Amino acid sequence: MTRGGIYMETAKISSAVLASNAYKQQVSSAPKAGRQASQTTQAPSEVRPVSDSVLVRSSPSLKNLDTVRAIETMHASLNQLAKGVRETNESVNSAVEKVDAMRNSIESVIKNYPPFPIDSKERNDRLMEYTSLRKELLSMMVPAPPPPPYEKVKSMWSSLFDVEGRIKDASIPSLEKTSSDAQLKEASQQLDTTTSQLSEFSNKVTQALVQP
Numbered sequence: 081m082t083r084g085g086i087y088m089e090t091a092k093i094s095s096a097v098l099a100s101n102a103y104k105q106q107v108s109s110a111p112k113a114g115r116q117a118s119q120t121t122q123a124p125s126e127v128r129p130v131s132d133s134v135l136v137r138s139s140p141s142l143k144n145l146d147t148v149r150a151i152e153t154m155h156a157s158l159n160q161l162a163k164g165v166r167e168t169n170e171s172v173n174s175a176v177e178k179v180d181a182m183r184n185s186i187e188s189v190i191k192n193y194p195p196f197p198i199d200s201k202e203r204n205d206r207l208m209e210y211t212s213l214r215k216e217l218l219s220m221m222v223p224a225p226p227p228p229p230y231e232k233v234k235s236m237w238s239s240l241f242d243v244e245g246r247i248k249d250a251s252i253p254s255l256e257k258t259s260s261d262a263q264l265k266e267a268s269q270q271l272d273t274t275t276s277q278l279s280e281f282s283n284k285v286t287q288a289l290v291q292p
Contacts, residue, residue: 178213179252182271198260210255218252240278251270253266
């Protein structure tokens, strides 16, 4: 073979090698492009979990807000209930104070020694004081406790007060200037009973509020 023939053969082999290498580069680069395209198409799906996680985190906060609102409503209702019970107890306490003052007027007559004459001025003054306090007491209006405490003391309420909230006459004995010492002692004992009943009523109303 001549030298020129050798050159031609060498050129053919080089061209074939170059073509083969070019083909390999194309084949090897194809998967990379595919992976990049795949990553590009999956990018939007990666955003969704982030959005979902935000919604999940906000759910407990909404529940907490509802809980706080419910507590506020409960406290407002409880405060209103406590206010009604307080007004009832304040009026009952005022009634007890007047009953005690009436009993003291009687006791000042009963325990005086020597006993007051039936027509003495001191005796009459104390009995007039008793009568005046009795009128004030019977004109007082005690507000009924609010429900549900009222339902627990309903029977006690009806035995002590009329429908308008006034203490019943039978609980507060009436006395005259001519009433005997025996009648005064009986009235004093009845007032003791009334004081105990009013105090017990007040206790029951408060317990109904604290222990519903």
